[in-house]
Amino acid sequence: TRTAGCMMTHKRKDHCVEHTDLRRWRLHVDHGRQTWHYLRTDAEVDTWPQTTSDKYHLGLPTDLPTQPQASSPLQCAKNGYNFFKELQLEDGHWGCEYGGPMFLIPGVVVTMYVTHTPIPDGWAKEITRYLVNRANPDDGGWGLHIEGHSTVFGTSLNYVALRILGMDAEHPVCVKARGLLHKLGGAIGNPHWGKFWLAVLGCYGWEGMNPVPPELWLLPEWLPLHPWRWWIHTRAVYLPMGYLYAERFTHPLDDLTRSLREELYVQPYESINFSKHRNTIAPVDLYAPHTRLLDVANNLLTGWVKYVRPKWLHTYAQNHAYSLIQHEDENTDYLCVGPVNNVMQALAVYHREGPSSYAFKRHVERFADFMWVSGEGMMMNGTNGVQLWDTAFAVQAAVEAGLAEEKGCRESLLRALEFLDDCQIKENCREQDKCYRQQRKGAWPFSTRHQGYTVSDCTAEGLKAVLMLQNLPSYPKLISDRRLCDAIDVLLTMQNADGGFASYEPIRGPYWLEKINPAEVFGKIMIEYSYPECSTAVLTALSLFRKRHPEYRAKEIQKTIDGIVRYLHNEQREDGSWYGAWGICFTYASMFATESLASVGLKYENSETQRKACEFLLDRQMDDGGWGETYKSCEMGVYSQHEKSQVVQTAWALLALMQAGCPDKEAIKRGMKLIMERQQPNGEWLQESIEGVFNKNCMISYPNYKLYFPIKAVGMYAHLCGDSLDE
Numbered sequence: 001t002r003t004a005g006c007m008m009t010h011k012r013k014d015h016c017v018e019h020t021d022l023r024r025w026r027l028h029v030d031h032g033r034q035t036w037h038y039l040r041t042d043a044e045v046d047t048w049p050q051t052t053s054d055k056y057h058l059g060l061p062t063d064l065p066t067q068p069q070a071s072s073p074l075q076c077a078k079n080g081y082n083f084f085k086e087l088q089l090e091d092g093h094w095g096c097e098y099g100g101p102m103f104l105i106p107g108v109v110v111t112m113y114v115t116h117t118p119i120p121d122g123w124a125k126e127i128t129r130y131l132v133n134r135a136n137p138d139d140g141g142w143g144l145h146i147e148g149h150s151t152v153f154g155t156s157l158n159y160v161a162l163r164i165l166g167m168d169a170e171h172p173v174c175v176k177a178r179g180l181l182h183k184l185g186g187a188i189g190n191p192h193w194g195k196f197w198l199a200v201l202g203c204y205g206w207e208g209m210n211p212v213p214p215e216l217w218l219l220p221e222w223l224p225l226h227p228w229r230w231w232i233h234t235r236a237v238y239l240p241m242g243y244l245y246a247e248r249f250t251h252p253l254d255d256l257t258r259s260l261r262e263e264l265y266v267q268p269y270e271s272i273n274f275s276k277h278r279n280t281i282a283p284v285d286l287y288a289p290h291t292r293l294l295d296v297a298n299n300l301l302t303g304w305v306k307y308v309r310p311k312w313l314h315t316y317a318q319n320h321a322y323s324l325i326q327h328e329d330e331n332t333d334y335l336c337v338g339p340v341n342n343v344m345q346a347l348a349v350y351h352r353e354g355p356s357s358y359a360f361k362r363h364v365e366r367f368a369d370f371m372w373v374s375g376e377g378m379m380m381n382g383t384n385g386v387q388l389w390d391t392a393f394a395v396q397a398a399v400e401a402g403l404a405e406e407k408g409c410r411e412s413l414l415r416a417l418e419f420l421d422d423c424q425i426k427e428n429c430r431e432q433d434k435c436y437r438q439q440r441k442g443a444w445p446f447s448t449r450h451q452g453y454t455v456s457d458c459t460a461e462g463l464k465a466v467l468m469l470q471n472l473p474s475y476p477k478l479i480s481d482r483r484l485c486d487a488i489d490v491l492l493t494m495q496n497a498d499g500g501f502a503s504y505e506p507i508r509g510p511y512w513l514e515k516i517n518p519a520e521v522f523g524k525i526m527i528e529y530s531y532p533e534c535s536t537a538v539l540t541a542l543s544l545f546r547k548r549h550p551e552y553r554a555k556e557i558q559k560t561i562d563g564i565v566r567y568l569h570n571e572q573r574e575d576g577s578w579y580g581a582w583g584i585c586f587t588y589a590s591m592f593a594t595e596s597l598a599s600v601g602l603k604y605e606n607s608e609t610q611r612k613a614c615e616f617l618l619d620r621q622m623d624d625g626g627w628g629e630t631y632k633s634c635e636m637g638v639y640s641q642h643e644k645s646q647v648v649q650t651a652w653a654l655l656a657l658m659q660a661g662c663p664d665k666e667a668i669k670r671g672m673k674l675i676m677e678r679q680q681p682n683g684e685w686l687q688e689s690i691e692g693v694f695n696k697n698c699m700i701s702y703p704n705y706k707l708y709f710p711i712k713a714v715g716m717y718a719h720l721c722g723d724s725l726d727e
């Protein structure tokens, strides 16, 4: 299979469910927006042919030509890019599935069900197929993510999704999953978010859920506890969740939910005293256990909500929360910052404004932005796409490989530049301060301009890509100097006191807030932190920018750079590594760190930091010349060796070594050979293990990493070390 995830353990199991005709699916793109469409008639099929990238993503044969066998690194890079450019979409960006998390589909399915939104037939079949394919082969359950062990959260919610989508309770897939769920103690052991979805559906008692009072938003803003100080995704989820919690939004009982009440638990539903189960969480689910502080706070809040809170305050808080919900909708054109708050906001809007309101209808249209069809079926993406991120790295890889002036690549890179131009955010949010938003004019987001959230490293990577292309004489200056300076202005608002950079905003809250992390399944979720990847991306971008524009805010840029370098020295572990929070794991962070240090002239020969980083990597090179790290590194914070070397991590390690200026040419050559051997005759590389992570415990796929990072690595080798691996 070509779809992302673990190639080694994964086999299709979907013969027992209905398929749609994959030759009828088409991806439509518009300013980065991605939506999949199922063509019903032959006439439509004739007028809208399936593209190569459609076929590739659907796992259908692409018939791309075999290329001349690469005998040198540069040829390998060219073959790789020749393949990759065939996947570029009409508006200049690259798309991909962005699956991994297994707690997203239930949110959209439950939301559509309880709002009586028809689930298109093609969606129902393909989501079902995806869930069947992604059930863990040994026990029939689902985990927090596609490579994770089965949990109550994953198993109970995806079971519910399958049932809503029409699967019979006696279907073998349901029987097996239910058997496992009962073995794990039933749905009662769900973590907080699982309890929430079941309560919405009417299959769990709201009194069994730890409180999420919307009144928190009324606290004075100087209080360290105020939600505006939380990490953006956390506050964005708890805002609509709090609104729905306060309303006790519950789907009226029907035949399906009556039956689910009996299927999900090991005891008769009526006999369950839910208020006793606020803190019942299955051990297999638990990653971040409650602290005493959290338990005490939950007890107090439970009493407050039940006995103390006056009605008027409830109403007042709900109105305030709803106005923030509206801001989020307006600022993102109903996409929202991510897939979890997206569907919760849709529910809140449905409750408040009804099914025929513009706001609700627009929300329903936007569900499609998150759904992706692959060879395994339809999944829900972790964001509305990876548009800017992948496009920026694709450009950087091509330029580093020296392909930007090649006839066959220029047209593709020009289109990529046009997309980067379109994707930069042009305006700040209305009432930015009222809705606690970071400055965004000039920033690049992770996905699309309409989603519109500033991300520090996305801004940096977008800026780098633009600078790299626009510095070449043969590319037009689509993005003016002023707009480049706007990007710098955003970055300069984002540095933390420790010198590092966080993801969306500078750190706003105190570290102890992590002690009231209510989510149980994620770590490091309450506040922003400085991250090596984000900090280093900014450092590299600032270095590149000031080469071209040495006069612009020079002193501040210097000070920012000094701060980041200090931060990186402090963050480096004894063994020479950095912990990567968004990719797996130490290998990922090393690539960014060495590149950024090199950008300020720190190399192997003059920097102990770089030497230690190189040694760390050299010590972990495998016998076949490659590198491979598993996601256990992220969970445990200790390097965990994969049983098989990985193309993506081999490319990261090689990039790190080359950027640091590591003198061990033999080690680098052995890695290069491995990358070249794994290249397919058509120029592509195949999917191996999952690449990305968030909140320490949930993995997420970056399928394009296996294409542009190898291209970048072999291309860089050709330019730095000569275009040959012999001698």
Ligand code: LAN
Pocket (backbone or CB within 6 Å): 233, 234, 237, 338, 339, 340, 341, 382, 383, 446, 455, 457, 458, 503, 522, 533, 534, 582, 693, 694, 695, 700
């Ligand atoms: C992402 C994806 C991109 C990622 C990088 C740019 C790679 C990183 O360097 C900064 C953080 C960021 C933007 C990021 C943050 C968290 C996201 C949005 C995700 C990992 C994709 C999915 C995840 C989101 C939180 C998923 C929903 C889950 C919740 C806990 C709300």
